[in-house]
Amino acid sequence: MSLLIADEITKTYSATGWFRKQTPEGKGVREISFTLEEGSCLGILGESGAGKSTLGRIVLGLLPPDSGTLTFRGIDLYRSGRSERKQWRRDIQVVFQDSYSAMNPRMTVQDIVAEPLRNYERKSSKEERSAVAELLELVGLGADDMTKRPKQMSGGQLQRVNIARAIALKPKLIVLDEPVSSMDMIIQKQILDHLKELKEKIGTAYLFISHDISAVQYFADRVAILDRGTLEVRESFDPFT
Numbered sequence: 001m002s003l004l005i006a007d008e009i010t011k012t013y014s015a016t017g018w019f020r021k022q023t024p025e026g027k028g029v030r031e032i033s034f035t036l037e038e039g040s041c042l043g044i045l046g047e048s049g050a051g052k053s054t055l056g057r058i059v060l061g062l063l064p065p066d067s068g069t070l071t072f073r074g075i076d077l078y079r080s081g082r083s084e085r086k087q088w089r090r091d092i093q094v095v096f097q098d099s100y101s102a103m104n105p106r107m108t109v110q111d112i113v114a115e116p117l118r119n120y121e122r123k124s125s126k127e128e129r130s131a132v133a134e135l136l137e138l139v140g141l142g143a144d145d146m147t148k149r150p151k152q153m154s155g156g157q158l159q160r161v162n163i164a165r166a167i168a169l170k171p172k173l174i175v176l177d178e179p180v181s182s183m184d185m186i187i188q189k190q191i192l193d194h195l196k197e198l199k200e201k202i203g204t205a206y207l208f209i210s211h212d213i214s215a216v217q218y219f220a221d222r223v224a225i226l227d228r229g230t231l232e233v234r235e236s237f238d239p240f241t
């Protein structure tokens, strides 16, 4: 059974008020279908405005579709009950492009990474500290980074903190929404290599959303092209066809 099945998902935005001129009726995503297997990576490639974030938000449970179904581990997510939704929030995590704005600047790295553990698991402070140290090590940071605050870290380091937080609960799936877009090439490659390594170590699947052909080609097992709201899954991907 596939980990995630999107079946004919449609979400269109109705243009109202000021947006009436800017957003022609019907923008969004239309009849999107794809499957994602456990431990694999599907790249969603699309240019600005293609509907990438819309799709990401639907998968994260933040935006109910108008029609279609999203089945995760055999459960129809948008028609599921409270406890299944809680499990969904735990099993599907996200890493966004803008690592700095995704975190509270007053919190320490330890607090940021420990947040999901505090929400879902009961750990003593000693257990929490060693869990956070282990997570930081997994993403190539050190235990001495624990006491730092976001302002004391580089963009690449902050994105590693975000990744450590995203993997804290050993999710089944991570939505990577342009996770390396704001970084220079060397840091991009480091982060992507680290994410690849984590995929092998913890068996997480990824939905890798990006406008960057080379990053998607380098990182994803399969690629789907999102073009003005419609999705075409390609088994093999040649950017020039």
Ligand SMILES: Nc1ncnc2c1ncn2[C@@H]1O[C@H](COP(=O)(O)OP(=O)(O)OP(=O)(O)O)[C@@H](O)[C@H]1O
Pocket: 013, 014, 015, 019, 023, 027, 028, 046, 047, 048, 049, 050, 051, 052, 053, 054, 055, 211
């Ligand atoms: N809340 C909204 N109300 C109206 N239209 C919206 C809304 N959100 C997105 N849209 C429109 O839907 C389309 C898809 O937007 P979306 O943000 O999903 O695209 P994207 O591929 O993520 O773009 P980008 O890479 O620029 O972030 C765009 O034309 C956008 O203007």
